[in-house]
Amino acid sequence: MDELLYEIRDGIGFVTLNRPQARNALTFPMYERLREIAAGAADDAALKVLVITGAGEKAFAAGTDISQFREFRTPEDALAYEERIDRVLVALEECPKPTIAAIAGAATGGGAAIAAVCDLRIAAANARFGFPIAKTLGNCLSMANYGRLAALIGPARVLDLVYTARLVEAEEARAMGLVSEILPDHAALQARAEALARTIAGHAPLTLRATKEAMRRLRLAARQVNGDDLVTMCFTSHDFQEGVESFLARRPASWTGR
Numbered sequence: 001m002d003e004l005l006y007e008i009r010d011g012i013g014f015v016t017l018n019r020p021q022a023r024n025a026l027t028f029p030m031y032e033r034l035r036e037i038a039a040g041a042a043d044d045a046a047l048k049v050l051v052i053t054g055a056g057e058k059a060f061a062a063g064t065d066i067s068q069f070r071e072f073r074t075p076e077d078a079l080a081y082e083e084r085i086d087r088v089l090v091a092l093e094e095c096p097k098p099t100i101a102a103i104a105g106a107a108t109g110g111g112a113a114i115a116a117v118c119d120l121r122i123a124a125a126n127a128r129f130g131f132p133i134a135k136t137l138g139n140c141l142s143m144a145n146y147g148r149l150a151a152l153i154g155p156a157r158v159l160d161l162v163y164t165a166r167l168v169e170a171e172e173a174r175a176m177g178l179v180s181e182i183l184p185d186h187a188a189l190q191a192r193a194e195a196l197a198r199t200i201a202g203h204a205p206l207t208l209r210a211t212k213e214a215m216r217r218l219r220l221a222a223r224q225v226n227g228d229d230l231v232t233m234c235f236t237s238h239d240f241q242e243g244v245e246s247f248l249a250r251r252p253a254s255w256t257g258r
Contacts, residue, residue: 063109133152143227
């Protein structure tokens with residue numbers, strides 16, 4: 001079974017994260033394929049809009065597949081991981097075509113980062129959004145991702161989400177600007193995503209492109225701040241190893257702060 005599906009219908013590109021048995025947790029090849037699609041969109045004149053969604057009703061994407069973290073030991077491992085993820089997010093930001101995230105179920109960690117970097121986000125009523133890393137793995141976000149989130153929902157809400165490790169439900173997500181619409185169920189979400197994409201596809205492409213690029217340029221300032229020391233502190237820690245093993249063993253983590 002292909003872990004990421006991609007098809008184009010009438011100028012609309014539909015990307016489906018396709019690991020429903022694992023709540024669509026992203027493997028490294030899935031990240032790379034998503035990057036390729038976003039980067040290649042510029043050269044496809046027939047493609048007007050990209051819609052990204054997850055297979056099934058339980059999750060948009062439950063972050064990165066945790067088993068891929070077991071071999072992390074060095075600062076280079078941590079920085080290479082964040083660089084890999086950032087390449088995907090930058091490709092989505094720099095993609096000249098509008099992007100829509102259609103979110104059903106959980107969008108957490110890397111999945112939430114992908115949704116957050118899309119131009120528009122709509123959600124099913126069962127959608128939940130967050131970065132529960134303080135409860136699960138004990139890692140942190142990159143400086144670029146903190147900057148992206150702060151620009152989207154504000155620093156106070158970023159602190160709230162990370163500190164409490166809670167998942168925001170659909171209505172609260174709409175109130176804080178994470179999503180613009182809530183649909184009653186998965187079927188309605190998919191139908192609305194396609195209809196919204198077709199509406200956008202009929203509008204002036206240069207207006208859309210200029211507006212997207214203007215928003216991207218306004219967010220660039222956060223990338224001038226170096227946060228590599230924070231990433232390596234967390235990803236090379238005893239706590240991170242404990243977080244990975246406890247998550248995979250389905251037991252509570254025992255944090256030591258080292």
